[in-house]
Amino acid sequence: MKNDLxxxxxxxxxxxxxxxxxxxxxDKEGIVTDINDQYCDFLGTSKEKAIGRSIKEIISNTKMIDIVKNAYREEGAIHKFADGETKESDNSFLLVSRSCVFNEKQEVIAGVAQVKFRLQTLDCAQKLMREYSELEFYKEEYNRITTxxxxxxxxxxxxxxxLDIKKTGMRAAKNLFPVLLTGETGTGKEVFARAIHNGSDRKxxxxVxxxxxxxxSELLESELFGYEEGSFTGAKKGGKKGKFIQADGGTIFLDEIGDMPLDMQVKLLRVLQEKEVEKIGGTTPTSVDIRVIAATRRNLNEMVKEGRFREDLYYRLNVINIEMIPLRERKEDILIFANYFLNKINIEYRTSVTLSNEVKKCFQDYSWPGNxxxxxxxxxxxxxxxxxxxxQLTDLPAKMASSHKVNSFSGSDEKMLKNMVDSYECSIVKEVLRKCNWNCQLAANELGIHRSLLYKKMDKFGIKIKKSI
Known part of the structure; x- marks a missing residue:
């Protein structure tokens, strides 16, 4: 027993x-039986002087005697020391937790106090605050850049x-009505949706x-509404929230809503009407507060007439309709976009590549089906x-370059015809070389000509072998 003690x-x-x-x-009489060096240094005393004396002789306003007498504990209390009872006069209060100690018969046999020194606690708090401030800084920077x-x-x-549809979008951001974005693929529907969200009170x-x-289709319901643990084979432990619950308080963006199966349209309509979601395998619905923005490249009006899209859901989603404009109908913006994209690449790779005048004209004349x-x-x-x-024009896809050349030439002059043929042939040769990663043998095989002839054509058109990057 003594060895254990x-x-x-x-x-x-x-x-x-x-x-x-x-x-x-x-002890239960308030006599100090142990004290560590850290506390002794704070009080300006030593173990030899403190142990064996009443705690009141060291800390006159102590609560430890009351703690052991009335058998209770307290945590996180602030203790203010009497003047002259600490080593440093300007460091006279600290955070303390006190408790009595019971034996196996539930009798009080001692009392113990733990103190948090103010400066050390402050150092920890300051360190945490610095880390928190740094995280907040990065969070704010991320939000600023994203916004x-x-x-x-x-x-x-x-x-x-x-500019007209931009004004409509800005007005839509000021309310919470559902928005339906329609238009061709590549016209920036998701960018517009995010701008509406970031311009709203829900930013x-x-x-989501x-x-x-x-x-x-068989996975769409679980993605949208989530599921409970064990609701089906393969369901992950703990279940899944689903996009609607993740977006609670914010915005949900339903892209390509026209591709949603009819059975899911019914369930989506119910969620929008009731403003609550029931997970797969769940028994209790979860209330959600969401703003809905949907987008589609399809003609939903025609789909409603054909019975492929629910009319009631269509009117629920189509409160504010914004028809996105294809690039060919905003020709003034084509070169603005082209220079914007090129400038981003130049900054990334520290170059100063520009567009030739012929390429600019080609861009203006092209129909841009992919927007x-x-x-x-x-x-x-x-x-x-x-x-x-x-x-240069030869750097563009062959279909663009050849189309531009055909549109640019007119008349039946033999020289003009030769120029057209040469230009078209040059674009084809360069396109095949690019496709073959500038391997001349592969390109010659693809063109069905001897490699020596390919070299002659490259020399004729001024095409240089380009290393892959």
């Missing part, structure tokens, strides 16, 4: 030495028809997006292909 005494002493806190122990990227102020375009809440056409997304893709492809610091 000695062992625990050593352990207890080591703990009191390691800790940054102050500890003091008294600027997807805001009406940051939108590119100066054409009148675009500090999440905007889901592409209704990209998820198999802004296609323009972005063409700029990246042309940048990767250009030999010098200027993008």
């Amino acid at each position: 000695d062992r625990y005494k050593y352990i207890f002493d080591e703990i009191l030495t390691m800790t940054d806190d102050g500890f003091i122990v008294v 600027n990227q997807y805001s009406f102020d940051g939108m590119i375009g100066s054409s009148k028809n675009f 500090n809440k999440p905007m 997006s889901i592409n209704c056409g990209a998820i198999p 802004i997304r296609e323009l972005d893709n063409v700029i990246k492809s042309a940048y990767a292909s250009c030999d010098e610091f200027i993008i």
